[in-house]
Amino acid sequence: MAEEAILHIYRGNNDKGEMVEYRVPVQPGMVVLDAVHAVQAMYSPDLAVRWNCKAGKCGSCSGEVNGKPRLMCMDRMDKYPAGEPIVIRPIKSFPVMKDLATDVSWNYRVNKKIPPFQMKPVATSLRDADAKSAGSESRRDSATAEPRFSQEEADRVQEFRKCIECYLCQNVCHVLRDHEKHEEFGGPRFFVRVASLEMHPLDCGDRLELVKDQLGLGFCNITRCCTEVCPEHIHITDNAIIPLKERVVDRFYDPIKKLLRIVFPKA
Amino acid sequence: MDKYQTFEYDVVVIGAGGAGLRAAIESSANGAKTALVCKSLLGKAHTVMAEGGMAAALANVESRDSWKTHFRDTMRGGKFLNQWRMAQLHAQEAPDRVRELESWGAVFDRTKDGRILQRNFGGHTYPRLAHVGDRTGLEMIRTLQDKGIHSGIDVHMEVTIRWILKDGNRVAGCFGYQRESGRFVVYKAKAIVLATGGIGRSWEITSNSWEYTADGHAMALWAGADLIDMEFVQFHPTGMVWPPSVRGTLITEGVRGEGGVLLNGKRERFMFNYIPDMFKGEFAETEEEANQWMAQTLAGERPTARRPPELLTRDVVARAIRREIRDGRGSPHGGVFLDIASRRKAEDIKKKLPSMYHQFKELADVDITTDPMEVGPTCHYAMGGVRVNPETQESTVPGLFAAGEVGGGMHGANRLGGNSLSDLLVFGKRAGEHAAKKAKEVSQGTINADEVNRVAAEALKFFGDEQGENPYAIHEELRLMMQSLVGIVRTDEDLRAALAKIGEYRARAAKAKVGGNIQYNPGWHLALDLKNMLDISEAVTKAALERTESRGGHTREDFPETDKEWGKVNCVVRQNKDGIQVVREPRPPMPAELEELLKKD
Numbered sequence: 061m062a063e064e065a066i067l068h069i070y071r072g073n074n075d076k077g078e079m080v081e082y083r084v085p086v087q088p089g090m091v092v093l094d095a096v097h098a099v100q101a102m103y104s105p106d107l108a109v110r111w112n113c114k115a116g117k118c119g120s121c122s123g124e125v126n127g128k129p130r131l132m133c134m135d136r137m138d139k140y141p142a143g144e145p146i147v148i149r150p151i152k153s154f155p156v157m158k159d160l161a162t163d164v165s166w167n168y169r170v171n172k173k174i175p176p177f178q179m180k181p182v183a184t185s186l187r188d189a190d191a192k193s194a195g196s197e198s199r200r201d202s203a204t205a206e207p208r209f210s211q212e213e214a215d216r217v218q219e220f221r222k223c224i225e226c227y228l229c230q231n232v233c234h235v236l237r238d239h240e241k242h243e244e245f246g247g248p249r250f251f252v253r254v255a256s257l258e259m260h261p262l263d264c265g266d267r268l269e270l271v272k273d274q275l276g277l278g279f280c281n282i283t284r285c286c287t288e289v290c291p292e293h294i295h296i297t298d299n300a301i302i303p304l305k306e307r308v309v310d311r312f313y314d315p316i317k318k319l320l321r322i323v324f325p326k327a
Numbered sequence: 328m329d330k331y332q333t334f335e336y337d338v339v340v341i342g343a344g345g346a347g348l349r350a351a352i353e354s355s356a357n358g359a360k361t362a363l364v365c366k367s368l369l370g371k372a373h374t375v376m377a378e379g380g381m382a383a384a385l386a387n388v389e390s391r392d393s394w395k396t397h398f399r400d401t402m403r404g405g406k407f408l409n410q411w412r413m414a415q416l417h418a419q420e421a422p423d424r425v426r427e428l429e430s431w432g433a434v435f436d437r438t439k440d441g442r443i444l445q446r447n448f449g450g451h452t453y454p455r456l457a458h459v460g461d462r463t464g465l466e467m468i469r470t471l472q473d474k475g476i477h478s479g480i481d482v483h484m485e486v487t488i489r490w491i492l493k494d495g496n497r498v499a500g501c502f503g504y505q506r507e508s509g510r511f512v513v514y515k516a517k518a519i520v521l522a523t524g525g526i527g528r529s530w531e532i533t534s535n536s537w538e539y540t541a542d543g544h545a546m547a548l549w550a551g552a553d554l555i556d557m558e559f560v561q562f563h564p565t566g567m568v569w570p571p572s573v574r575g576t577l578i579t580e581g582v583r584g585e586g587g588v589l590l591n592g593k594r595e596r597f598m599f600n601y602i603p604d605m606f607k608g609e610f611a612e613t614e615e616e617a618n619q620w621m622a623q624t625l626a627g628e629r630p631t632a633r634r635p636p637e638l639l640t641r642d643v644v645a646r647a648i649r650r651e652i653r654d655g656r657g658s659p660h661g662g663v664f665l666d667i668a669s670r671r672k673a674e675d676i677k678k679k680l681p682s683m684y685h686q687f688k689e690l691a692d693v694d695i696t697t698d699p700m701e702v703g704p705t706c707h708y709a710m711g712g713v714r715v716n717p718e719t720q721e722s723t724v725p726g727l728f729a730a731g732e733v734g735g736g737m738h739g740a741n742r743l744g745g746n747s748l749s750d751l752l753v754f755g756k757r758a759g760e761h762a763a764k765k766a767k768e769v770s771q772g773t774i775n776a777d778e779v780n781r782v783a784a785e786a787l788k789f790f791g792d793e794q795g796e797n798p799y800a801i802h803e804e805l806r807l808m809m810q811s812l813v814g815i816v817r818t819d820e821d822l823r824a825a826l827a828k829i830g831e832y833r834a835r836a837a838k839a840k841v842g843g844n845i846q847y848n849p850g851w852h853l854a855l856d857l858k859n860m861l862d863i864s865e866a867v868t869k870a871a872l873e874r875t876e877s878r879g880g881h882t883r884e885d886f887p888e889t890d891k892e893w894g895k896v897n898c899v900v901r902q903n904k905d906g907i908q909v910v911r912e913p914r915p916p917m918p919a920e921l922e923e924l925l926k927k928d
Contacts, residue, residue: 087570087571087572088570088571088572089569089570089571089572089573089690089691090570090571090572091572091690094572100799100849100850101797101799101800101803104842104843104850105797105798105799105841105842105843105848105849105850105851105853106841106842106843106844106847106848106849106850106851107849108847108848108849109849110367110368110371111536111537112367112371112372112373112375112376112536112537112538113375113376113536114536114573114576115376115573115576115577115682115686115690116682116685116686116689117375117376117462117464117465117682118371118375118376118536119371120367120368120371134689134690136689136690157507157847158507158846158847159847161507161847164368165484168369168476168484171473171476172476172477175477176432176473176474176476176477177431177432177470177473177474179430179431179432206426206442207429208440208441208442209437209441210437210441211436211437211444213437214434214435214436214437217434218434218459218460221434221459221465221466221469222462222465223469224375224465225370225371257432260432260434262429262432263432
């Protein structure tokens, strides 16, 4: 390992900027975010970068390192060739605010379009009156029934709920990155979010029309770029997008089902 | 003042972690026009890093559990210094807050019969922590976030609040800046909820992020509010120690809850040697017994064996680890070993502790399913905070509320693991409800334009052509100093030296200079934050100097015993014209029926 790392970091805003070279000392186990922090401490306190947990849990420090989308806090310096510059840029699919910080507010607007979790009425058979009276003497301010579902049912949506909203999937999705269809398309992050609601064992909402019409699920042609970059290893394409596409097809494009719905509207 | 963008709300909640989100949801539900103002993007707050779970006596796994046992555990964990009413409300209301979170879409791990699963944790008599693997905080914040954005709350992201504005003695609003543009903003508000988290960025080895610069603690102090229990800072027993890049990063207590054991450099299971008198007879005294407990627990039986001593409270475990290291029985990188590999199957470890697995594999080249982790204490949590009315969470300043870590009193001298996430929801809800109520009772106060202009001018003094120090250098020195002089073990001499150092840093920080301009400038933000950190470091140090005994998270080498007389008082910190002062105040008397619970075996 070299004793010094050479960094080329984007400095500027959305209109103009340049790559600036910095040299910082390397420590064992150092990650790219440490190097960026060293630049702040040694040369440039005004270098803008987002970060929080520094352990891959919050999804704040997304960037492009040598052209690859990364969480900078999980990106080890020692995997890059010693002595060669490491090039650090902000993620491309969103406007640069300053340096490595981008304007990701679009994602928050998309999220708001998705109707929230809607609890199923819990059937009386599922109520567990015994458990209520037996153990806890805690004060209750609502007469909620206790919903039950298995760990296997939980597993299915817990995978989606691991998402840390780093937006690396949004960043690499060509529908956004190359075709800039931000107005018509929700992006992989929000297909995962819709899937986490649609497959939730206690949810009774319906978001299929939304995902088809407003979030433009049809634009996705399953190139799996999102799945490849997901730092949480969520099977975005196989477990979220494809099942949603199947549900959309079943609902809106299956001629037999369509006919059945006309004949038996309440079925 | 007219030159600053101005908003008007009934209630402004500062901070968007679990407490802030829950407070904002409740405030809005109670009809108050509510803003949620946060330093980071929504969903990135410190709560996201909470791992192990939230404590609530649901009694799903152990039917004998009840709020009374939870209350008792909390008070014993806090070494009886807790505000008893907060501990009581917390224990009583936590189960409903968990169920409510589920009704808003949270997906907790399940028992075999499909209910919310609960795990063992330090200091809890029974398996009590509702959890999602080792990412419970993420589940909580995402659930609240998705609920919150449909609750009619205005979210102001990446805005730092610097100052509470008052009209006479009551709250009238607050002042801050937008991080991106650097522009100043004024919020008029009838009530403000502080939910700003903790203070851990003032220590070198910490699990806390850049956000934990004591903002709320400091703003409350400056506004004239009382702080309580500031001498108690929790060092979590298990932070990463190697490599240097991740030193201090949290390793969940869930590792021990799932059966992990602590070994010293000689591979001895040392915690059997550190069972305090208070817990004697309640914990396994031999490895055989501890292993039997583990086997019974894994088999889903009600254990007849006593609990392993690794599940003692955090203050006890952190001190034990420090002692092993100090006495030369540490691991190669100056920690001890935490071993789950030899206790559980690889697939179980990956299932129940996925982010620990990931974290060690990627950052430390350690596979925790085959090798032990190296761990050591890391600054984690401030028990001390704004002194509040237990029912309403209102501080001693009318209209100023506090919830979550910035609030004080709930945890006494030491917080139990898992009691933080439940604290956020129980007291977040209460703060939101009572802030909204307050807003209905009062009219908007008048903002003092001179005060706004003064605070704004002070914030801009770090720009200019004169020579001045880089704020990063001063911050680094502060962290090293607090770690060495106001760390796990303290002495009169060290604490006095620390006060002298704080004075010196304060003079330097006032003259710090930053380059660039006001737009998204972390150097400038840090220069501003130094004031908070220095004042609250002084509050911690002075309270620690005052308390001449050892208790919970406060250990005095020169006063190693726990003193009964000190058990009757809390240290209260407030600021007046002479600076930051500490006074002792008697604890409120506890009703006899609760006293009785504490005595019970």
